[in-house]
Structure formats: C-alpha cells, structure tokens
Amino acid sequence: MCHRSVGLVQGTVEASGIPTVSVSMRPDVTFGVKVPRAAYVRFPHGNPFGEPNRPDQQHLVFEALLQLLESAEGPTFVELPFRWRRWGKWL
Amino acid sequence: MAHPPIPVEPVDESGLAEKYSAWIGFVEKSHHGSNPRVNDGDAFTPLRTPLAESRVALVTTAGAHLVDQEPFHVETVAGDPTYRLLPDDLDVADLRFTHTHYDTATATEDPNCVFPIDRLHELVDRGRVGSASGVHIGMMGFNPDPSPIQDVLAPRVAGILADAEVDVAIMVPG
Numbered sequence: 001m002c003h004r005s006v007g008l009v010q011g012t013v014e015a016s017g018i019p020t021v022s023v024s025m026r027p028d029v030t031f032g033v034k035v036p037r038a039a040y041v042r043f044p045h046g047n048p049f050g051e052p053n054r055p056d057q058q059h060l061v062f063e064a065l066l067q068l069l070e071s072a073e074g075p076t077f078v079e080l081p082f083r084w085r086r087w088g089k090w091l
Numbered sequence: 092m093a094h095p096p097i098p099v100e101p102v103d104e105s106g107l108a109e110k111y112s113a114w115i116g117f118v119e120k121s122h123h124g125s126n127p128r129v130n131d132g133d134a135f136t137p138l139r140t141p142l143a144e145s146r147v148a149l150v151t152t153a154g155a156h157l158v159d160q161e162p163f164h165v166e167t168v169a170g171d172p173t174y175r176l177l178p179d180d181l182d183v184a185d186l187r188f189t190h191t192h193y194d195t196a197t198a199t200e201d202p203n204c205v206f207p208i209d210r211l212h213e214l215v216d217r218g219r220v221g222s223a224s225g226v227h228i229g230m231m232g233f234n235p236d237p238s239p240i241q242d243v244l245a246p247r248v249a250g251i252l253a254d255a256e257v258d259v260a261i262m263v264p265g
Binding site: 009050062 | 096128130138151230
C-alpha cells in the first residue's frame, strides 16, 4: 500500500505543477495507480535506494531517477539495471 | 563531469494489469472502507528548470519521522494519512521509521535506504542539483482507504512543496 499511497501523492504533486519521479519495488501497483515517472528496481521492500551504508549504490539509483527526470517527455515507467546481492540471494 | 547514462529498459507491462487487479481485489476484501481509487494518469509536468538549478525535495511513505515527533499510528488496520515535516538540516541520527508493513531494519541502520538525505546533500555539493528543499516530507504508506490520501494528504503535500519553492520531488515508498 506504500506504493499506492506514494503514487496518489505523486499524481497530485505532479498535477500541481511540480515534476516528480518515484522508485518502485511493486511494478503492478505502480502501473495500476498510474504515475508520471517511475523507476522499478528489483530490491526488497525497505531498500528502494539499495543496501545500507552503500553510498555508491544509493547514488546510482538517485542518478537514474535524475536522468529519468531529464529524459522523460511523457509518462514513463522504466526498469533499473540493478540487482540485490545482499543476503546471498538475487531478486 | 556528467554521469554516464544509466541503461534502463521500459518495464515489461505484460501481466501487470492482472496482478494489480488481483492485489486491489485482495485489499478491498481484506480492509473495510477500501476502494480502488487511482490517479487520472494524464498528469505530466515537464522539467522546466535544469536540475543544476533545481530545488529538490524528498517525499517518502516509509514511515519516516523525527525522534521527537509523534510516531505514525500503526496499531490498527485503519492506517494513518498524516505527514511529518522533516527539516533539511535534521540530524540523521534522529530519524525513526514507524511502519509495520515492511522490514525497517535496513532503514534504521542507514536512513538513506529510504530517505537519501545524505546523498541529496552530496549531489548539491557536486552541483548535480541546485539545492535541497528546506523541508522534506515523511508519511506512512499503509492506508487501506486511499480517499484521505488523495483528498486531503496529497493536496497538503503539494501545497507544502509549493510554499518551499520546490522544483522537483523524489517520491519514495517503503
């Protein structure tokens, strides 16, 4: 429901005239709620920017969001090329 | 120096509508008062100000609040459609995450997992973005009834960001 809540706020903020971009770990919910710009990342809930104490990884996600803001010319939903390796399992 | 482009692909949307329908059906069945509200879907505001000149705000539904602020209400299934103002000069050690529908362990260890305030400040220092908003916004995303989110909370958040003269908002779920 975090994804629906953030998506509903995002839609309203965007409609008010402020460009927005969101991270998503639930592409089905983000797709259903309909948001202007979103980046799906295969990380577990609670880790949209990646692992704790990994500023390099967190910066990659942040940079991807900024690039999406710069490149999107209409509603855009992309998947980021990052994978979760902590805990010895891949998502 | 500009960061090289990060290779992204369009999300494979096959099956997402069906998965969403199944999820919303489950939510409506499990929680009294829920309904299937979504956005109109046509809102799109082009980026008008270069990012290097833009003021950036962080908006998260990961349950972020400061230690001296009232925690979000998570003891019932009613949800909590309120917000907490998070000043840009907050002490990261004062951040707390009150949310019972995701594992807050990593966010508690490093708040930047869901609220990348240190990364934002570094991006300002590097000149990648112009400045950080004076205020950011913490919410708690578990809200079975989306109506107060869309009718009350979302317009309030938009107003706070406008008052803070924010050019761009980064939206983060938990």
